[in-house]
Amino acid sequence: MTALDRARLVIDLDALAHNRAVLAAEAAGAEVAAVVKADGYGLGATPVARRLLAEGVTRFFVARLAEGEALRSALGRNATIYVLDGLLPGSADRLSASGLTPVLATPAQVAAAAGFPGSLAIQVDTGMHRQGLTLDDARRLAGAVEVDLVMSHLGSASEPRDARNAAQLELFRAARALFPAAKASLGASAGAFLGPDYRYDVVRGGISLYGGGPEDRPDPRLKAVATLTAPLLDVRNLQAGDRVSYGEVFTADRAMRVGIVGAGYADGIVRSAAGKARVWAGGRPRRLLAVNMDLSIIELDDAPASGAPVEILGENARLDDLAQAAGTVAHEILVRLSTRAERIYRGA
Ligand SMILES: *Cc1c(COP(=O)(O)O)cnc(C)c1O
Numbered sequence: 001m002t003a004l005d006r007a008r009l010v011i012d013l014d015a016l017a018h019n020r021a022v023l024a025a026e027a028a029g030a031e032v033a034a035v036v037k038a039d040g041y042g043l044g045a046t047p048v049a050r051r052l053l054a055e056g057v058t059r060f061f062v063a064r065l066a067e068g069e070a071l072r073s074a075l076g077r078n079a080t081i082y083v084l085d086g087l088l089p090g091s092a093d094r095l096s097a098s099g100l101t102p103v104l105a106t107p108a109q110v111a112a113a114a115g116f117p118g119s120l121a122i123q124v125d126t127g128m129h130r131q132g133l134t135l136d137d138a139r140r141l142a143g144a145v146e147v148d149l150v151m152s153h154l155g156s157a158s159e160p161r162d163a164r165n166a167a168q169l170e171l172f173r174a175a176r177a178l179f180p181a182a183k184a185s186l187g188a189s190a191g192a193f194l195g196p197d198y199r200y201d202v203v204r205g206g207i208s209l210y211g212g213g214p215e216d217r218p219d220p221r222l223k224a225v226a227t228l229t230a231p232l233l234d235v236r237n238l239q240a241g242d243r244v245s246y247g248e249v250f251t252a253d254r255a256m257r258v259g260i261v262g263a264g265y266a267d268g269i270v271r272s273a274a275g276k277a278r279v280w281a282g283g284r285p286r287r288l289l290a291v292n293m294d295l296s297i298i299e300l301d302d303a304p305a306s307g308a309p310v311e312i313l314g315e316n317a318r319l320d321d322l323a324q325a326a327g328t329v330a331h332e333i334l335v336r337l338s339t340r341a342e343r344i345y346r347g348a
Helices: 013-026 037-041 045-054 065-075 092-097 107-115 135-144 163-177 319-326 330-335
Strands: 008-012 031-035 059-062 080-083 101-104 121-123 149-151 183-185 202-205 226-238 256-261 278-281 284-291 296-300 309-313 342-346
Touching (some): 013 342, 037 045, 037 330, 059 065, 101 107, 256 309, 309 319
Parallel strands (some): 031 059, 059 080, 121 149
Antiparallel strands (some): 226 309, 278 309
């Protein structure tokens, strides 16, 4: 690796394509749709979706209307774009102008969809208690709208043995039967790995497309899409009792060497990962001791040459490990990556 003068975020679209193929193989026969909400999980909805379109993905999911409009401009007409917020008051004209498919999520949205000129999808709540019609409402309203896709979302799919999965599956069978002409979609990334019962017609790939394991831990089949590296700016010697960074963040318990890394929480390194996460420097994992706005501090012994890049996130410092160290999910780690680091796309 060459020396860096600032933090760099490499987004590897070949790895994204690889992960799509892994999901497709796992979902055997089901179509893989791509969830590209929140700017493609922070990695750039346009480059991500364009590459996935080239890989044969034709269905995309976003959360917000504005995300759908931007994605339509980026992709042209050859994709179905679902908006998970659904048909919110006042949004029908913009949805139909951009050819977006609202995912109806409440009885009020179903009522509002009566004259909607475009295609529709519907979400049924099978136990996550977040978004979607109750099964009772779905029964009552099933005849009122014609939908192309009926979907639900699993709340515990990253824990395959959780009994809630089977309970949600059972309710989804009933929900799905109410819309016999529609395609059905239950699983997101983790759901795609739950086996054939959970596949239905379409799996909604999100985090696993971007390299996150379906069970919230690194999955060797998936490649890192985002690699964040930063320069080692300095190496310093500490004596026992020396305190680095602010306040009580870290106190040396012995003489030691630390590295000062040129990236911090303003670059998306979640501050709560300090003390627990391992980053990669000089070919080895190193403890991340402190995360400040612009700088992070890591433990070193035989220091690599100053300027050698430190991998904070990537093929070695795995996304799921960083998420766990930070007490969060891989999704949040990715969407927090900021635009300060230089962005480089591979495989665009
Ligand atoms: C975000 C989201 C997904 C994707 O979930 P991942 O865990 O990232 O695979 C799928 N479906 C719905 C409804 C979502 O909100």
